[in-house]
Amino acid sequence: MTPQQLVIEIESLVSLPDVCVKVNRLIDAPNYSAATLGDIISQDTDLSARLLRLVNSAFFNVKAPVETISRAITVVGTSELRNLVMATTAARIFTGIPGDLVDMAEFWRYSITTGVVAGELAKRCNVLHSERLFVMGILHDIGRLAIYLKMPQEARDILLITGGDDTLLPDAENDVLGFNHMDVGEALLRKWKLPESIVSVVAYHHLPAAAKTYQLETSLLFLATTLASADLSGIELDETIDLVDPVVWKMTGLDAAQLESVMERTPHKVMEIMDVVLGPKVRPLQSQPH
Template sequence: MQNIESHATHDLAPDLITEIVDDVSYLVSPPDVCVKVFDLIESNDASARDIGDAISHDPSLTARLLRLVNSSFFNFPRRIDTVSRAVTVLGVRELYSLVIAVSAIRSFSNLPVKLVNIDTFWRHSLYTGLISRNLGRECRILHPERLFVAGLLHDIGSLALYTRQPELMRDLLLVSDGDEAILHQAELAELGFTHAEVGAALAERWNLPEALCEAIRYHHLPAYAAEARIEAAIVHLGETLANRSEIGAFAETAAPETPVDPVVWDILELRAEDFDAAAVIGEAGNQFTDTAGLLLARA
């Protein structure tokens, strides 16, 4: 295995992460519509119509958003026909999170990744997002749709590393043999940082809320999340359960013995012995096909 510890220490990690993010940004920069919507939100005086009009300038994005809002993902009793109405029903920042989700899948799929099956990558990410949102609802977290986005994008840093460090990451994938915890540790040993930190830096470039950036940064180490410990714990649990499923496993094969970090139960105030993992996995499985058809379609 290539050893680059001599020039990839923790002291240099922030600069190296920035370099990687800069290198891939030309392919994965937020589209203009995301920038425009974010600016409108930050202005604090934009109406739902203003935001809806900005999004409507991207017909493909508009169509996917409306299909998603009217799907079983939300199960609203009445059909929502305009983006402006969706803003009113969902809230500005919740709809922005969905804009980010749809746009990020389109943008990050442009990365020339050859080390992993990109369809498997997005299935794992989507399954993690669905479980994270469902757990957020069970834990009565405000705005659980944001947890869907954190789960969906929790591994985007891996795509950047696969693109910028393909030979090293090929070695690390072989060593980890599909175990994400081992991969995380191997990245830290060889690079001085991990895909989670790169992912958080990318999320910051996309103007995701700080809590979601922190959830991505600490989804392997939720106890270390100072400001978003609950969110990080939920994404960690979501990813762990996704890896136990046939559809959402990172390694394409279910790993039913994938352990949960014990601190997660304390953070979420849940009892491991009472937690019905099979039911949680099954609920996400029921939601997966429709949501995947909306978000992961090539069109």
């Protein structure tokens, strides 16, 4: 099986809602209007409500409340809003994955933490449309869910090999499957017609030095995954910073003080977005300060 075949085989299990399909089709069409896009999204009242809560969250820090989808498009842009549609939908469509493979609430907490951290780091690097990094963070491990869903026994073998060390994951997946979750994530996001920047960065998020394009964004996402993983594992920030690859420091131009500032502001934003994406009843308990 190839990553592309795996993605085709899970389509019946993980189908995008009609609104996502319509939004993607519209944005691919020439001369589409923001008003038409807003009308399509507004037909899904649950999605519309979640998007408005997201745009009004502390992450976006808008100066005045955004009360309509058309206004949200004006604030974040059509492409960015489409990306947010896909990111907020992804957490709702992956169901039926065995609980011994992954705690879904914890998985999305980690992914959302990565997205928040990546977006905040991108702002400090003056990356244009830093919301892209937020979406990249939320979706960066989506390939893992596809593998869990379609190949649960192989996934169990991989988890036994890695023993919970995610840095070993790509090599273990390549040994067992012949491909890894980055390959699957790339194939799935390409199938969903997300922008090339998001697809490419997800495809190399464990290997920023190997990225041929979007090297800054890939380095920022790699750094965000490292910080998010350490934070949720209770590892001290100083220990994490000491392990950051010098190539990442050079590529981003960031320093330890900036990372500390970002991580201090992260927990509130993560919990707020968890409520939007998953709902308050299913979010995991907030970690204690360490």
